[in-house]
Amino acid sequence: xxxxxxxxxxxxxxxxxxxxxxxxxxxxxxxxxxxxxxxxxxxxxxxxxxxxxxxxxxxxxxxxxxxxxxxxxxxxxxxxxxxxxxxxxxxxxxxxxxxxxxxxxxxxxxxxxxxxxxxxxxxxxxxxxxxxxxxxxxxxxxxxxxxxxxxxxxxxxxxxxxxxxxxxxxxxxxxxxxxxxxxxxxxxxxxxxxxxxxxxxxxxxxxxxxxxxxxxxxxxxxxxxxxxxxxxxxxxxxxxxxx
Amino acid sequence: xxxxxxxxxxxxxxxxxxxxxxxxxxxxxxxxxxxxxxxxxxxxxxxxxxxxxxxxxxxxxxxxxxxxxxxxxxxxxxxxxxxxxxxxxxxxxxxxxxxxxxxxxxxxxxxxxxxxxxxxxxxxxxxxxxxxxxxxxxxxxxxxxxxxxxxxxxxxxxxxxxxxxxxxxxxxxxxxxxxxxxxxxxxxxxxxxxxxxxxxxxxxxxxxxxxxxxxxxxxxxxxxxxxxxxxxxxxxxxxxxxxxxxxxxxxxxxxx
Numbered sequence: 001x002x003x004x005x006x007x008x009x010x011x012x013x014x015x016x017x018x019x020x021x022x023x024x025x026x027x028x029x030x031x032x033x034x035x036x037x038x039x040x041x042x043x044x045x046x047x048x049x050x051x052x053x054x055x056x057x058x059x060x061x062x063x064x065x066x067x068x069x070x071x072x073x074x075x076x077x078x079x080x081x082x083x084x085x086x087x088x089x090x091x092x093x094x095x096x097x098x099x100x101x102x103x104x105x106x107x108x109x110x111x112x113x114x115x116x117x118x119x120x121x122x123x124x125x126x127x128x129x130x131x132x133x134x135x136x137x138x139x140x141x142x143x144x145x146x147x148x149x150x151x152x153x154x155x156x157x158x159x160x161x162x163x164x165x166x167x168x169x170x171x172x173x174x175x176x177x178x179x180x181x182x183x184x185x186x187x188x189x190x191x192x193x194x195x196x197x198x199x200x201x202x203x204x205x206x207x208x209x210x211x212x213x214x215x216x217x218x219x220x221x222x223x224x225x226x227x228x229x230x231x232x233x234x235x236x237x238x239x240x241x242x243x
Numbered sequence: 244x245x246x247x248x249x250x251x252x253x254x255x256x257x258x259x260x261x262x263x264x265x266x267x268x269x270x271x272x273x274x275x276x277x278x279x280x281x282x283x284x285x286x287x288x289x290x291x292x293x294x295x296x297x298x299x300x301x302x303x304x305x306x307x308x309x310x311x312x313x314x315x316x317x318x319x320x321x322x323x324x325x326x327x328x329x330x331x332x333x334x335x336x337x338x339x340x341x342x343x344x345x346x347x348x349x350x351x352x353x354x355x356x357x358x359x360x361x362x363x364x365x366x367x368x369x370x371x372x373x374x375x376x377x378x379x380x381x382x383x384x385x386x387x388x389x390x391x392x393x394x395x396x397x398x399x400x401x402x403x404x405x406x407x408x409x410x411x412x413x414x415x416x417x418x419x420x421x422x423x424x425x426x427x428x429x430x431x432x433x434x435x436x437x438x439x440x441x442x443x444x445x446x447x448x449x450x451x452x453x454x455x456x457x458x459x460x461x462x463x464x465x466x467x468x469x470x471x472x473x474x475x476x477x478x479x480x481x482x483x484x485x486x487x488x489x490x491x492x493x494x495x496x497x498x499x
Contacts, residue, residue, distance in 0.1 A: 074398075087388065087411070102395050128488060
């Protein structure tokens with residue numbers, strides 16, 4: 001189902017913003033086929049790091065980025081942002097197949113419809129995005145991300161704008177549908193990171209550093225009430241200085 | 244329907260005030276005719292008014308169409324070529340800075356007394372709002388959409404991004420430009436007719452004025468107002484139909 005796993009290595013990442021060094025000499029490795037969560041407080045530079053991985057370079061950001069096969073990542077990454085980024089003038093199906101139309105390819109509508117069915121939007125293929133709820137829109141964005149069929153998926157707080165129940169459902173759906181791909185999910189919600197991550201990295205300090213948390217038992221999506229998850233949650237809060 | 248009722252009420256109020264000024268001020272009909280006199284003139288001259296209105300409407304519609312095409316092309320060039328920005332932006336600013344009133348006699352001299360000079364005038368007057376609004380829309384494509392396209396594309400494809408993202412995203416801005424254009428295009432056409440013409444509502448108004456047929460002048464003015472209002476609502480309805488996703492449309496405003 002998913003393409004062959006591809007690991008990602010980022011070396012000597014550096015971000016200077018307004019004369020302030022947010023991070024410098026940062027190394028990040030994503031294990032191929034694993035779901036990695038990057039957890040950290042707002043303003044620490046998580047999003048900049050993710051954009052660097054996505055190839056969305058900006059002034060003041062630099063770093064050496066390679067797949068573990070030694071080749072650049074261009075064209076092998078899919079990106080999902082906090083906003084669903086659905087184009088309001090296209091229906092859901094056309095939004096899902098946007099990538100192929102941008103590349104001048106023939107859109108594979110059957111595959112898009114299958115993916116829409118898997119995210120539970122089989123009946124909304126012809127609907128305009130503004131008629132959908134926030135959760136449904138983010139499901140459509142997930143289908144669009146899967147449609148790209150890339151080995152690496154980068155997600156920037158994709159569930160943070162949703163209500164708690166919708167968020168839990170979408171987390172489970174994402175864990176199921178993204179299995180086997182190399183995923184980096186940026187979040188400021190410790191429970192989300194613990195629920196979804198094979199590995200969890202905590203980004204903290206200034207300049208920021210990355211420290212891995214001990215891997216939790218069990219397969220994501222984990223139950224937020226699991227004692228191991230709860231214990232790890234308390235540990236994170238201590239680490240971030242919140243308790 | 245509520246809006247229509249309010250509009251009729253406003254109209255009735257204005258007519259009443261008009262009648263009041265005539266009656267209380269004891270104004271002679273060659274200064275200010277009362278509404279019944281204007282209505283009678285409207286009825287008496289219906290044929291000639293309709294004919295002249297047709298000419299003016301044709302000038303407005305052709306001027307709007309050509310001005311929109313020219314403005315749209317300019318905005319696209321401005322948005323997609325730095326050289327075009329260097330060369331065309333000053334022209335665009337100048338086109339707005341020179342008063343159309345000043346160019347009108349020249350246009351009549353060059354293009355003659357017929358349709359050409361009036362169409363050119365309407366074009367000139369809408370060129371700036373259409374271009375400026377559309378260019379603004381093209382410049383402000385939401386960054387998230389452009390980021391998404393950049394990750395989806397292995398190599399940059401500017402035309403694909405323009406066609407599938409930037410252009411549709413700028414259509415609501417073009418729509419704002421067209422609404423302004425619909426409101427000012429009649430000014431351009433009538434101005435052209437005042438300077439020199441042999442047909443059109445502007446010509447009729449000038450003609451009636453010189454013969455002290457003030458009731459006919461008012462009748463022509465009313466027809467022109469109806470024409471302008473009709474044009475505005477037609478453009479507005481068209482935009483709502485073709486850009487149904489745009490949040491300024493009342494049907495979708497709440498969900499956005």
